[in-house]
Amino acid sequence: MNLPTIVSKLVAAQNQFDSETYTGCFAETAIVHDEGKIHQGKAEIRKWNEHSNEEYHATMKPLKYESSEQEDLLTAEADGNFPGSPAVLKFHLVLENELISSLKITG
Template structure:
């Protein structure tokens, strides 16, 4: 997908490689990740979430739509991997600040 803001593009590209360090790089130090209503605050918690919920099951998100909504970037698309129901369609809502991901929320 073209025209993604750089921090989001970097996250998506790292996810495609299942590169946890690359996935973490775009997040700000005080970032928040909300995964289906469960809140993870700070880089250590986000890293643990991504390791357990993305890397462990080889979950790769491939956005096929993008829109701006209330200042956030909203992506939709399938995630596929070694988990029940794969692929599952997800919505990612991303808030950017200072060229970094300030918050990311995923919902099914």
């Protein structure tokens, strides 16, 4: 599967539980929507990712990648310490200047 470089970097960082590299994939003013909450800016995104790594210890296995003018969509299997694991999740991404400006995770 041919993923954009920044998406490959995001997946690798998640699978290594590397919050610093994960956060580096986002623009300064990026927004993440996950589990009904919004995390805005790199500091909040890093805190969210660190908490998620500690609580869920989830890894990602990309299954499908689609790109459109509005957003890119990564479908991935998430496996970790959470009810229903493993689960197929959708990662709705907006990429700008080779960084992620928006990420919304849905089931």
